[in-house]
Amino acid sequence: MLFKDQVDFVRQHLKKNRLRVFTTILATTMGCAFLIVLASIGFGLQGSMERGILTDQTVTEIEVYGDPQKKIDVDAIRKMDNVRAVVEKTNAQLSANVKFEERTNSVPVNMTDFDNEEKIGSKLSEGRLPQNSDEIVVGYHFAENLLSKAELKEQEKLYEESAENDTTSTKQAKKLGYKESLVGKTISVKLQDYDNDKAINKELTFKVVGVSEKPAKDWLIKNTILFSHELKGEFYNIYKASVKDSKNIKAEKDMFYPEIKVHATNLEAVKGVIAKLKDKGLSVYSVTEQLDDINVIFLAFKVGLIFVGTIAVLIASIGIFNTMTMAVTERTREIGVMKAIGASPKLIQRLFLMESAWIGILGTAIAIVISYGISFLSNWLLPIIIDMATDSKQFQEADIVFSHIPWQLILVASAISIGVALLSGWRPARKATKIDVIQALRQEL
Amino acid sequence: MIEIKNVSHTFAIGKKGKEKKVPVLKDLSFGIARGEIVSIVGKSGSGKSTLLNTIAGFMAPEQGSIVVNGQETASMNEVTHAQFRLENFGFIFQNFQLMPGLTALENVELPLKIKGIPSAKRKVKVKELLQQVGLENVSDHYPNELSGGQQQRVSIARALVTNPPILLADEPTGSLDSETEQDILLLIQSLNKALNLTFVIITHDEEVANIAHRKFRMHDGELVKEVL
Ligand SMILES: Nc1ncnc2c1ncn2[C@@H]1O[C@H](COP(=O)(O)OP(=O)(O)OP(=O)(O)O)[C@@H](O)[C@H]1O
Numbered sequence: 001m002l003f004k005d006q007v008d009f010v011r012q013h014l015k016k017n018r019l020r021v022f023t024t025i026l027a028t029t030m031g032c033a034f035l036i037v038l039a040s041i042g043f044g045l046q047g048s049m050e051r052g053i054l055t056d057q058t059v060t061e062i063e064v065y066g067d068p069q070k071k072i073d074v075d076a077i078r079k080m081d082n083v084r085a086v087v088e089k090t091n092a093q094l095s096a097n098v099k100f101e102e103r104t105n106s107v108p109v110n111m112t113d114f115d116n117e118e119k120i121g122s123k124l125s126e127g128r129l130p131q132n133s134d135e136i137v138v139g140y141h142f143a144e145n146l147l148s149k150a151e152l153k154e155q156e157k158l159y160e161e162s163a164e165n166d167t168t169s170t171k172q173a174k175k176l177g178y179k180e181s182l183v184g185k186t187i188s189v190k191l192q193d194y195d196n197d198k199a200i201n202k203e204l205t206f207k208v209v210g211v212s213e214k215p216a217k218d219w220l221i222k223n224t225i226l227f228s229h230e231l232k233g234e235f236y237n238i239y240k241a242s243v244k245d246s247k248n249i250k251a252e253k254d255m256f257y258p259e260i261k262v263h264a265t266n267l268e269a270v271k272g273v274i275a276k277l278k279d280k281g282l283s284v285y286s287v288t289e290q291l292d293d294i295n296v297i298f299l300a301f302k303v304g305l306i307f308v309g310t311i312a313v314l315i316a317s318i319g320i321f322n323t324m325t326m327a328v329t330e331r332t333r334e335i336g337v338m339k340a341i342g343a344s345p346k347l348i349q350r351l352f353l354m355e356s357a358w359i360g361i362l363g364t365a366i367a368i369v370i371s372y373g374i375s376f377l378s379n380w381l382l383p384i385i386i387d388m389a390t391d392s393k394q395f396q397e398a399d400i401v402f403s404h405i406p407w408q409l410i411l412v413a414s415a416i417s418i419g420v421a422l423l424s425g426w427r428p429a430r431k432a433t434k435i436d437v438i439q440a441l442r443q444e445l
Numbered sequence: 446m447i448e449i450k451n452v453s454h455t456f457a458i459g460k461k462g463k464e465k466k467v468p469v470l471k472d473l474s475f476g477i478a479r480g481e482i483v484s485i486v487g488k489s490g491s492g493k494s495t496l497l498n499t500i501a502g503f504m505a506p507e508q509g510s511i512v513v514n515g516q517e518t519a520s521m522n523e524v525t526h527a528q529f530r531l532e533n534f535g536f537i538f539q540n541f542q543l544m545p546g547l548t549a550l551e552n553v554e555l556p557l558k559i560k561g562i563p564s565a566k567r568k569v570k571v572k573e574l575l576q577q578v579g580l581e582n583v584s585d586h587y588p589n590e591l592s593g594g595q596q597q598r599v600s601i602a603r604a605l606v607t608n609p610p611i612l613l614a615d616e617p618t619g620s621l622d623s624e625t626e627q628d629i630l631l632l633i634q635s636l637n638k639a640l641n642l643t644f645v646i647i648t649h650d651e652e653v654a655n656i657a658h659r660k661f662r663m664h665d666g667e668l669v670k671e672v673l
């Protein structure tokens with residue numbers, strides 16, 4: 001039988017039992033749509049979470065920790081393949097007490113190799129990177145924390161009020177701090193040992209040449225100063241000279257903690273670089289590792305959802321099984337005639353399998369369309385509904401995707417539901433091939 | 446054309462475990478030549494249909510060989526036999542066995558569809574046959590819109606459409622009144638003459654049986670030739 005005639009044959013039979021076929025397709029559609037929508041929640045939430053992580057932090061950045069007693073061979077790391085740059089920042093156990101005009105600010109001392117910063121293309125919101133050790137870069141929030149005496153009092157009052165009102169998100173009613181650009185200004189700095197409550201009396205002066213970039217996360221306050229790492233020795237000497245009891249002097253390696261960040265050339269290279277760093281016996285932290293963990297958890301979650309959804313498809317398959325069994329029973333005589341005339345059992349089986357496949361395919365196709373509709377609606381309406389219930393605007397602003405349907409999910413769901421349709425049509429189709437011609441022809445019209 | 450040798454068949458009748466063995470075909474041997482009309486008469490339950498069913502391949506006899514058109518069919522598997530039937534046999538049934546969902550034209554077309562003949566070729570052949578059986582003006586009627594005689598003509602057209610050399614008919618006039626019966630018998634005779642078709646006709650009607658070139662009587666599973 002030509003394929004076109006087979007299709008015609010199947011279509012004719014489906015038309016004859018329109019209502020029965022329709023309800024069976026409906027059940028298949030519901031099962032399959034349930035499967036897709038359920039699993040799409042897994043994909044949607046995973047995507048939202050991934051995006052949250054990736055936009056907050058630099059993806060190609062790998063933090064490296066070594067044995068504190070040994071110096072990490074930064075040059076060796078720098079020479080590794082796929083490493084764009086290595087930034088070695090130093091956090092000193094010192095704070096810098098800043099004085100500028102009548103304003104003061106106290107910030108941790110961070111040091112870095114500015115040549116390297118240049119190389120990795122560190123961005124500033126204003127100014128340029130320092131070219132010698134007299135020049136510094138201040139954090140994005142440095143200026144607004146540079147307060148006069150009156151402002152300090154006002155800030156204290158504000159804190160108290162916000163503590164009473166218990167509203168943590170209360171913003172400063174009036175922007176405090178220095179409002180003009182600090183670039184080109186000279187500030188004076190007194191160092192202070194963390195363990196000491198008094199600043200060291202030696203006053204240093206630095207020229208502000210740049211202001212760092214605005215941090216990615218809104219809540220991150222960057223109230224810092226970046227000094228050149230060439231000042232390490234000088235700062236240590238100032239500290240050493242200020243300590244009276246020589247027994248209490250901290251060793252230099254206890255005073256400065258290295259913070260090494262390796263920048264891989266691109267996201268794909270991160271994995272390889274991490275592996276090589278681990279081979280060197282270093283501990284690493286990278287967002288991508290966090291992503292890997294999340295991906296494993298979400299994989300399990302998605303498999304679970306697909307499993308639950310498949311149960312719905314299986315329930316729908318009972319409908320297909322019943323419909324096809326009835327179709328075979330009803331058509332026993334006709335199948336007998338077909339076989340008598342010379343239709344091979346294989347052809348009979350194929351015709352019935354095509355019928356259940358058609359139910360599966362149509363049900364799945366409709367389910368895909370409906371699922372996209374539900375997915376779209378839920379992404380649009382759910383945030384609005386949740387925000388209405390909680391009386392806020394958080395969800396609408398957060399750009400959270402609840403449901404996402406990637407093509408892989410469509411593929412898996414289609415395979416499952418069409419596969420299940422074929423499986424449930426299999427036995428009725430077999431039954432059709434087993435029909436005895438003599439018995440079938442004896443049936444009354 | 447058809448060579449039957451030592452064909453025997455026994456049915457097991459009744460409940461499982463307590464079944465009775467009933468021999469229905471007892472060591473039958475006979476031959477049918479090309480272009481011959483052979484009729485088989487006999488009492489009800491004598492085994493006429495069983496014999497025809499073994500020739501048709503609807504069932505395999507327990508013993509014996511059936512050679513049709515030079516091919517041994519008794520041992521063929523289902524798939525091969527289906528193909529063999531499509532090529533060699535046309536069937537005419539007592540109750541016509543038309544597809545209720547198909548028009549007269551589509552019913553006649555069905556064997557050609559199964560055979561995989563393209564639509565254009567089919568249409569020509571079907572038209573020609575409907576004309577031959579005198580049904581060209583009711584070709585788009587459904588079976589329940591046709592008289593018994595018309596339905597049997599449709600079924601004869603369907604049997605002929607693949608140009609088989611042999612037609613097997615089990616009580617072809619069993620559901621028809623005597624006038625219509627005459628029409629069908631005349632049609633059978635003219636087809637036999639025009640196309641040199643071989644007919645095997647099972648009937649309990651002596652008048653039908655007498656159009657045959659040879660007539661057999663089935664009696665308790667045995668076949669006896671009768672003089673016409
Ligand atoms: N499938 C079967 N199982 C068991 N016994 C059967 C079967 N088919 C037929 N028989 C028995 O075989 C015998 C012959 O049946 P068959 O149908 O060949 O008779 P027949 O000559 O065609 O009769 P009729 O003229 O009434 O059509 C009967 O006794 C019947 O009971």
Ligand SMILES: [Mg+2]
Nearest residue numbers: 493494495615
């Ligand atoms: Mg009979």
